[in-house]
Amino acid sequence: NLTSLGTEEVAAGSSLMDAAREAQARIEALGLPSAGTVCVRHFGGQYFSYAQAVELDAIADLARDSGSSVLLAATLSTASHLVNSIGKQFAQPIRPRDKFGTPKRHVVRKIIAERGLSARSVFMAYLRQYESLSIARRDHVAVRADFREALAKPALKPSVVYADPPYTRDHYSRFYHSLETIALGDDPSITKSNLGGGNIKSRGGYRAGRHQSPFCIKSEAPAAFSALFAGVATLQVPLVLSYSGYDPNMEARPRVMALDTVIGLAKQHFKDVRVEQLASLEHMKLNTTSLNKAAKGTTEVLLLCR
DNA sequence: GTATGATCGTAGGTGCAAGA
DNA sequence: TCTTGCACCTACGATCATAC
Missing domain, CATH: 3.30.110 (Translation Initiation Factor IF3)
Incomplete structure (x- = not known):
C-alpha cells in the first residue's frame, strides 16, 4: 500500500513504484486532512481496491461528521463486506502467488470478484437494512470501555x-484494526513487524497502540x-x-x-x-x-x- | 545457552445459502 | 437433491525478545 512505499518488494524504478509515488503525490497535493485519506493510503491495494478505498474514505468521513450510529454501522459493515483477505479479517492480506511464484487461480477469481464491488452500492444496501430494523424498546446502552x-x-x-x-x-484486535481506524477517524502509524530485523512494516498493517x-x-x-x-x-x-x-x-x-x-x-x-x-x-x-x-x-x- | 513469553503470518474445516 | 461458494473465526508454527 502507499504507506509502505519503499519497504515493499516492488523494485525501485519499476512502473508500479512510479505509479504509486505519483498517486501519493497527487493525494498530498489535494491538501486533505490525513485522517480523510487513511483508507486509501493504509488499506488501498492491501485490503480494498484503490477505488473502493477512496469511496470508503468519503463514506466514513460523512458518517463520522453526521454523528449517526446507523451511518457508522453501515460504513463498518461495508468495510467488513468488501475486505479482500483470507477469512474476511484484517490480519491476513491476500497473497496471490504460492511459494514458487505461481499465481493462485482461485485467489485471482476472488480478487476480481470482490474488488469489482462498488463501496457505495454495498453501503446503501446496509443502510437500507439497518434503517428498516425495528427499534428496541427495552432500556439498554452500548459502551466501549475497559x-x-x-x-x-x-x-x-x-x-x-x-x-x-x-x-x-x-x-483479536489484530483482526479488526482497520474497522477501529475507520470508526475513530484518525491517522495512526503502522507498527513494524518484529520479523526480518524489525524494519519491515507489519504485513497486516496494524495500527500503533492497538488494544x-x-x-x-x-x-x-x-x-x-x-x-x-x-x-x-x-x-x-x-x-x-x-x-x-x-x-x-x-x-x-x-x-x-x-x-x-x-x-x-x-x-x-x-x-x-x-x-x-x-x-x-x-x-x-x-x-x-x-x-x-x-x-x-x-x-x-x-x-x-x- | 536455555526457558519462557509475546507477536506475527498464516491455513482452512464447518455449516449455511444459493444455484444447478 | 446435489453441488458450489462463501463467511465465519480459531489457533497453529515460526520467529524474536527477554530473563536467568
Whole structure:
C-alpha cells in the first residue's frame, strides 16, 4: 500500500513504484486532512481496491461528521463486506502467488470478484437494512470501555454480568484494526513487524497502540481476572463467566490461565462458584485436520459465581 | 545457552445459502 | 437433491525478545 512505499518488494524504478509515488503525490497535493485519506493510503491495494478505498474514505468521513450510529454501522459493515483477505479479517492480506511464484487461480477469481464491488452500492444496501430494523424498546446502552471502568461506573445497574474473556494468547484486535481506524477517524502509524530485523512494516498493517487484552498476556491475566471478579462482586450481582476447559493431557494449545486457577481466583470473591460444562458443544474446528488438535476436552465451560 | 513469553503470518474445516 | 461458494473465526508454527 502507499504507506509502505519503499519497504515493499516492488523494485525501485519499476512502473508500479512510479505509479504509486505519483498517486501519493497527487493525494498530498489535494491538501486533505490525513485522517480523510487513511483508507486509501493504509488499506488501498492491501485490503480494498484503490477505488473502493477512496469511496470508503468519503463514506466514513460523512458518517463520522453526521454523528449517526446507523451511518457508522453501515460504513463498518461495508468495510467488513468488501475486505479482500483470507477469512474476511484484517490480519491476513491476500497473497496471490504460492511459494514458487505461481499465481493462485482461485485467489485471482476472488480478487476480481470482490474488488469489482462498488463501496457505495454495498453501503446503501446496509443502510437500507439497518434503517428498516425495528427499534428496541427495552432500556439498554452500548459502551466501549475497559472492563474495569465499565464495572466501576456501569451505565445501567446490571442484574447479572456475563463475561466472555479471551483464553488464548491471540490478540483479536489484530483482526479488526482497520474497522477501529475507520470508526475513530484518525491517522495512526503502522507498527513494524518484529520479523526480518524489525524494519519491515507489519504485513497486516496494524495500527500503533492497538488494544492488547491483559487476558491474553500470561503475566497480566491473573490480575485481570482478579479485577473482573472484584468488580462484579462489588456490584453485588451474579457473574456468568465463559471460559474454555482444557485437558493438559491432550495436545491442544494451553490456555493463558488454567481453568482451576481461574476457579480459585473466583472463589476469593464469591461464596458460591459452580462450573457447568457445556458437554454437547465443541468449538468449530477451523484448521486443517492435521493441526486440529484435540477439540475434545477443550469445550466451553461456564462459571456461575454468586 | 536455555526457558519462557509475546507477536506475527498464516491455513482452512464447518455449516449455511444459493444455484444447478 | 446435489453441488458450489462463501463467511465465519480459531489457533497453529515460526520467529524474536527477554530473563536467568
